[in-house]
Amino acid sequence: MTTATKKPWVEETEEVAKRIRLRVLEHVLRNNGGYLSQACSSAELFATLYTRVMSLGPSTAPMMPPRYQGVPGPDNPDYPRGGAYNGGIRPDKDQFIFSPAHYALILYATLIEVGRLAPEALDEFNVDGSTVEMIGHEHSPGVDTTTGSLAQGISQAGGFALARKLLGEHGRVWVLMSDGEFQEGEVWEALAAMAFHELDNVGIYVDVNQQQCDGEIRTTMLTDPLLERLEAFGARAISVDGHDVEALAAASAPAEDGRPLVVLANTDPTRCMNSLERRRPKLHYVRFASAAERAEYEELYETLKGTTEWKS
């Protein structure tokens, strides 16, 4: 690889992606399980969104996340807002809607690697009384709205995008989705509504890793041809290599043609972790089956660490 010819930002973003994968692997080793394949597939996606695509304000939240302070309600208006880690909502800045809430570990790892969250925050992952929940909710770092019931994020993003048009704001609304979500009817309702209301201020990045809980998408339910379906629904759909940070970033350019943008990031759910191949087709959640398997991943962790400027 001729890294010397790469633009500095590309090298930096790729480094962030490597560290996201490593951070998640480290946590999965410590926890003896976790959403590992999603880190393999989406590390470049998160890294590119946070370092290159989204124009976010500085975090207004503490580096160590606040403890759980009750759910939202009329008597609890001041519950912690995860969106504060993305700088909150500002007219000139972008907004991030995080739809596949089970990718929370990867989001937290990303926030750590871009300096918005303390590495120690992961010690509170899935611990009772913590907001660093396994499935992110809107009090969890980086999580703006509650989307754990999949496909609700895209409609909420549509509401934000429409509000931004009505308010005359220039900030864009970015959504991260997983490809399995396109089995939900609500997604197609939302795309139709975005095209109908000409919400070209929405950009949706999709982790097309071809995986879902039951296994491979094609053995679970038909979603192909996704690109053609999206175009037919009025979206401006672009298909890219989801591990190519330059291609991911280039796809974000605005068109202002009234169409919502959908970037299909084609990814490999075992990227940089070939050992995961043996687990196909069940990659959704990794739990080590034996000490030997665990040792294999520990070795992989040391190898990956050697390729980054790792700071624990």
Add this chain to the structure above:
Amino acid sequence: MEIVASPHARNFVSWSADKPKVIVLSADLTNSCEVGVWSKTYPERFFSFGLAEQNMMGFAAGLARRGFFPYLHTFAVFLYRRPYDQLAMSVAYPNLPVRLIGFLPGIISPGGASHQAIEDVAIMRATPNMTVIDMGDATDVETCLDEIQAVNGPVYVRMLRGEVPRLFDQSEPFALNQARVLSHGRDLTILSSGICTEEAMRATSVLRDRGISINHLHVSTLKPFTDPQVVEAIDEAQQGVITMENHSIVGGLGSAVAELMAESGAAKKLLRIGIQDRYSHGATRHTLMKENELDALSLVRGVERLTGSQLGITEDDLAAVRIDAAHSETKAEAL
């Protein structure tokens, strides 16, 4: 009795004039839900979402988080059955000021089981952060919006359309979590909601003539359900309590009163008049009210059961004091 034509249609237009953040989201039932004129008066804040209630709920959530007040207008049944997950997670969990204006509640709809919201109050009462109200007449309809708008959180409204009787004086506006006391008495307490209040008023006037003293309250707020007047009325009832609602007897007004009575240790009988845990079918409102025993005569029969007396009141007696002759003359309701 005065019959008011489309009170919501007119009132909502004038009420919205000085509230630029009030917006309407509609799912292909714009004229059927009396916002056709509104949409032409305020086209810049009217948004069509087509037949897609799940997505409409999410859009409403996003808009509400940015300072808008989305008033969703569709049939009651389509606001909670199909998009319940979105309602619960996108709207109710974050306690957003989304206003769910549901038309043709209960068996008001001639559209049959698919169009009849018979368990909506049960589901909405069970939804945390939700406020639930049920309109009883034109005065309720004309005066509820300020109270709804003041609620910090989502509100579900069982709204009335078309020709709506005026049962309550215009000088007494709708008040959240405050029942309207329509008569005082010590024998029985009748708690009615929605369109059943009109039926109950017809029955109580005859019952009073037969010497039965009745405490009659119109309950328009199903959640919160902490009105002290309701507790007092239950305490005062010597021979029992009757609830009457255009809704399933499971989870609605009858259940709310039963919970209140049990928790307050009120050792007296409760009779729940309402839809007896069954689906209905497409027919006129008049027929469905009789068939589901939601009419004035059914209340009289209920009073007889509870008091153990035969009052000899007939349909003709009730017809003689009928307070809304207009209903029998209105044309069949279309969707």
